[in-house]
Amino acid sequence: MRIAIAGLGLIGGSLARILVNSGYDVTAWNHRSQSYEAARKNGIVCVKSLPELAASQPDILVLCTPLKAMDSVLKQLSDKLAPSTTLTDVGSVKREVLATVSRYGLRKQFVGAHPMAGNELAGFDASDVSLFDNATWAITVENDTEFEHFLKVARMVCDGVHNRFVVASADDHDQATAQISHMPHVVATALAAQIVRNPQSNLALALSAGSWRDMTRVALTTPDRTFAMVDENPDNVANLLHDISQQLSDIADLLDKRETERNIYDKGLEQFFESAQPYRDVRAKLKDKVPEGVYSLALSTSSHEWANQLVQASRKGGRIEFIDSVEAIVRHFPHLRDE
Amino acid sequence: MRIAIAGLGLIGGSLARILVNSGYDVTAWNHRSQSYEAARKNGIVCVKSLPELAASQPDILVLCTPLKAMDSVLKQLSDKLAPSTTLTDVGSVKREVLATVSRYGLRKQFVGAHPMAGNELAGFDASDVSLFDNATWAITVENDTEFEHFLKVARMVCDGVHNRFVVASADDHDQATAQISHMPHVVATALAAQIVRNPQSNLALALSAGSWRDMTRVALTTPDRTFAMVDENPDNVANLLHDISQQLSDIADLLDKRETERNIYDKGLEQFFESAQPYRDVRAKLKDKVPEGVYSLALSTSSHEWANQLVQASRKGGRIEFIDSVEAIVRHFPHLRDE
Numbered sequence: 001m002r003i004a005i006a007g008l009g010l011i012g013g014s015l016a017r018i019l020v021n022s023g024y025d026v027t028a029w030n031h032r033s034q035s036y037e038a039a040r041k042n043g044i045v046c047v048k049s050l051p052e053l054a055a056s057q058p059d060i061l062v063l064c065t066p067l068k069a070m071d072s073v074l075k076q077l078s079d080k081l082a083p084s085t086t087l088t089d090v091g092s093v094k095r096e097v098l099a100t101v102s103r104y105g106l107r108k109q110f111v112g113a114h115p116m117a118g119n120e121l122a123g124f125d126a127s128d129v130s131l132f133d134n135a136t137w138a139i140t141v142e143n144d145t146e147f148e149h150f151l152k153v154a155r156m157v158c159d160g161v162h163n164r165f166v167v168a169s170a171d172d173h174d175q176a177t178a179q180i181s182h183m184p185h186v187v188a189t190a191l192a193a194q195i196v197r198n199p200q201s202n203l204a205l206a207l208s209a210g211s212w213r214d215m216t217r218v219a220l221t222t223p224d225r226t227f228a229m230v231d232e233n234p235d236n237v238a239n240l241l242h243d244i245s246q247q248l249s250d251i252a253d254l255l256d257k258r259e260t261e262r263n264i265y266d267k268g269l270e271q272f273f274e275s276a277q278p279y280r281d282v283r284a285k286l287k288d289k290v291p292e293g294v295y296s297l298a299l300s301t302s303s304h305e306w307a308n309q310l311v312q313a314s315r316k317g318g319r320i321e322f323i324d325s326v327e328a329i330v331r332h333f334p335h336l337r338d339e
Numbered sequence: 340m341r342i343a344i345a346g347l348g349l350i351g352g353s354l355a356r357i358l359v360n361s362g363y364d365v366t367a368w369n370h371r372s373q374s375y376e377a378a379r380k381n382g383i384v385c386v387k388s389l390p391e392l393a394a395s396q397p398d399i400l401v402l403c404t405p406l407k408a409m410d411s412v413l414k415q416l417s418d419k420l421a422p423s424t425t426l427t428d429v430g431s432v433k434r435e436v437l438a439t440v441s442r443y444g445l446r447k448q449f450v451g452a453h454p455m456a457g458n459e460l461a462g463f464d465a466s467d468v469s470l471f472d473n474a475t476w477a478i479t480v481e482n483d484t485e486f487e488h489f490l491k492v493a494r495m496v497c498d499g500v501h502n503r504f505v506v507a508s509a510d511d512h513d514q515a516t517a518q519i520s521h522m523p524h525v526v527a528t529a530l531a532a533q534i535v536r537n538p539q540s541n542l543a544l545a546l547s548a549g550s551w552r553d554m555t556r557v558a559l560t561t562p563d564r565t566f567a568m569v570d571e572n573p574d575n576v577a578n579l580l581h582d583i584s585q586q587l588s589d590i591a592d593l594l595d596k597r598e599t600e601r602n603i604y605d606k607g608l609e610q611f612f613e614s615a616q617p618y619r620d621v622r623a624k625l626k627d628k629v630p631e632g633v634y635s636l637a638l639s640t641s642s643h644e645w646a647n648q649l650v651q652a653s654r655k656g657g658r659i660e661f662i663d664s665v666e667a668i669v670r671h672f673p674h675l676r677d678e
Contacts, residue, residue: 114547136545166545176543179534180551187526188554190586192615194579195518201675202656204515205621206505207477209455212519214553215527220619223612230608234594240533241591245584247529252580255573269569272528273562279531280559282544317541336540 001156004028004058004085006050008035011090011118012064013127015103016044017163021129023161029053031069035124042091054080058316060152063089063097067232070100086149088113088156092177093232094170095142105110112140114177115163118222136319137165138173141307147325150307154323164321164331166314176327178236182229186241189226192219247272249253278282278336285334293332301325314337340495343424344396345389345412348375350429350457351403352466354500355383360468368392375465393419396538397453399491401452402428402436406571409439417443425488427452427495431516432481432571435511450492451479451509453516454502459560475658476504477512477603480646486664489646493662503660503670505653506646517575521568523555525580528565531558558631586611618677631670640664654678 001024005016016026020043027045029052030036036046047053054061054077061081065073070091073325081087087110091097101110117135119126137157141150157165168176171186195201195216218226230237258292297313299306310320310328317335320328340363344355347369355365359382368391369375377383386392393400393416404412409430420426426449430436434453434501440449456474458465476496477522480489496504508593534540534555557565569576593607636652638645649659649667656674659667 012627019637025554077536116546120423138546155495166542168539168542171549172542173546176539176546179537179543180547184530184551186590187530187587189612190583190590191523191526192618193586193611194583196614196617196675198514198518200507200511200515200518202654203477203505203507203511204518206475206631206653206656206658206672207453207512207515208457208519211557212523214556215523216618216622218550219615220622223609223616227608227612230594231597234597238591238594241587241594244529244533245588245591247532248526248580248587249584251525251529252577252584255569255577255580258570258573269566270562272532273566275535276528276531276558277562278535279555283555283559287549301545314545315466315541317545319545333545336535336544 001025001060002027002056002058003156003160004053004056004061005044005064006053006061006077006171007031007064007066007069008039008044008127009064010122010123010124010126010131012062013124014117014129014131015062015064015090015115017129018125019156019160022046022162024160027053027056027058027091030124031065035219038124050076051080053077054082054085057082058085060086060088063087063091063170065148067091067093067096067228070097074100074104074106078106081106081109083109085109086111092116092172092181092229094138096168097234098140098142107144109149111145111150112173113153113157113165114138114140114173115157115161115307121259122198132161132163134199135161135163137163138176139165140170140173141167141311142169143304145307147301147306151325154320158320158322163320164319166312166319167310169244169311174233175236177329178240182233182237183240183244185221185226186237187244188216188219192216199208238327282334282336290334292334294328295332297328297330299325312339340364340399341366341395341397342495342499343392343395343400344383344403345392345400345416346370346403346405346408347378347383347463347466348403349461349463349465349470350454351401352378352463353456353470354403354429355470356381356456356466356468357471358495361382361501362566363499366392366395366397369463370404377463378499389415391423392416392421393424396421397424399425399427399495402426402430406430406432406435406567409436413439413443413445416676417445418427418447420445422448424448425450425491427492429454431520431568433477433512436572437479437481439511446483447485448488450484450489451511451512452492452496452504453479454496454500471500471502474500474502475504477515478504478506479509479512480506480650480663481508483645484646486640486645490662490664493659497661501573506649507653508650513572514575515580517572521572521576522583522654524560524565524568524580525576526583527555527558531555582669621673621675629673631673634669634671636667636669638664651678
């Protein structure tokens with residue numbers, strides 16, 4: 001397998017090094033060439049331009065540049081990329097990438113991907129061959145995604161990076177990541193901003209311990225990065241923020257009723273704590289590593305049914321750990337909702 | 340020093356064992372005697388009743404029972420406790436304890452305390468002599484707190500437990516702990532409840548990583564415990580919830596303006612992220628362990644001025660690590676606000 005990587009930052013650099021270690025031929029381009037010496041020492045072939053990268057005729061080209069550079073990168077690739085080259089990316093939002101890819105006529109060969117891995121560092125110097133250890137990826141499929149292209153990306157994830165993946169549409173992916181990452185970054189920042197305004201801020205900080213530190217850790221992310229998360233997934237983040245704002249306001253209203261309407265207060269708080277119980281239960285199961293099933297899914301690739309099969313398996317708590325042209329091996333994980 | 344401990348749970352048990360190790364005489368009572376055998380093996384003298392505990396004429400009696408048991412415990416102690424015995428507690432809210440203590444005529448000898456230590460376990464079996472390692476305590480003072488009683492509690496914290504403390508009124512303490520603990524527990528629970536309701540809940544859970552786990556960790560606390568936190572500090576929690584609900588709603592409104600009012604959107608988000616910058620800065624300083632000053636504070640104990648001195652030192656980011664009848668040694672920590 002010949003892989004081209006556009007962008008040798010933390011994610012692109014780590015991915016390139018892991019794939020080299022798995023025996024893939026990896027060619028890379030970066031917008032600045034200062035990391036090339038270190039990259040070459042790690043067995044990565046480096047080229048000077050994006051057209052040159054496309055001309056290396058890779059099986060897969062992985063876009064690892066920031067989303068805001070995507071337009072310019074795809075513009076330079078659009079008429080250079082062979083139709084047989086699969087185009088993928090590693091961005092944390094998928095709908096906007098899909099739109100940009102479509103604008104440049106590359107949708108037919110595109111399959112989005114998103115490894116749930118990373119840290120607060122940046123750049124090739126921070127790249128780390130263990131960055132993806134035990135990571136789960138999302139691979140996104142649409143109504144017109146071609147199995148041949150999908151399979152190449154999926155095999156790179158399973159065979160090349162030794163990771164598992166789930167399958168979802170770009171829209172569903174962006175809803176899910178808004179929930180578990182983009183929106184919580186805003187909540188953490190709001191908590192941090194609130195302690196700054198608190199008249200007891202110094203006292204509060206002196207008394208703060210692990211729970212407060214955990215809940216505000218991602219507020220320490222550089223504002224540029226958090227702004228980008230929110231700005232790239234605005235509708236989903238806004239919906240979740242409206243929802244949680246309402247829920248917190250309802251609890252505050254209940255607390256205001258403590259003296260005057262004790263029944264409503266007791267019942268309301270009880271329901272609130274109870275509503276989080278499925279989450280407590282699933283986290284307990286995940287912690288206890290309750291035995292999980294593994295099954296083989298025979299893929300219907302004559303029609304587009306394979307995509308539906310993989311999406312449904314993922315929605316039920318399955319993660320795919322092996323795939324070829326006839327079957328997927330799905331491992332069942334504890335999940336929140338039976339579908 | 341002779342210490343009496345009422346309640347041999349996680350906190351009371353750990354405190355008792357630490358004080359025994361520091362050479363204090365420790366007598367304890369628990370509402371159930373099943374932990375007495377283990378307690379005795381750890382050098383703790385166990386007695387059968389609260390009147391018997393009071394009769395042991397301790398220098399300090401530490402209330403380590405749950406807040407809801409406080410009324411009954413104080414009722415049994417009220418006419419048995421010598422006026423020279425200092426009464427203190429380890430509860431996570433202070434205003435309500437002070438009210439209960441006052442109701443039983445024990446306010447004159449009471450000084451509230453709150454060690455910022457604990458874990459998700461409970462009971463003497465879970466007690467741990469390292470539970471208080473590096474903990475900061477809050478010691479609460481009011482207009483009528485007597486120095487003699489305050490000093491005994493403060494010395495138990497510094498000399499007996501080898502911890503530092505800050506000084507604040509019960510009201511200020513409860514405002515601060517609502518910020519860094521009680522309100523965040525509600526926010527974490529709301530996040531957990533939200534992922535349960537999310538149509539993409541299984542996908543979101545599959546893709547969740549460290550940031551989501553950290554932000555929902557305290558939602559795994561048993562509902563009884565979180566309910567108690569909120570129920571014991573309702574006004575402060577409600578105020579902070581109203582405030583953060585408004586802030587999150589404002590951000591959601593800004594996101595809704597992204598397409599139509601780009602200037603307001605950009606400026607609003609920029610201000611939001613900027614408003615958390617003092618918190619990012621102070622956390623960076625705390626991480627870098629920037630050199631901190633240490634100074635001696637000569638205490639004015641002829642009037643009540645000593646309390647004001649210690650409260651002001653605490654409000655400025657100081658923590659007291661030694662105290663006697665003439666001076667306090669204050670270590671300066673990075674803080675959020677110059678006062």
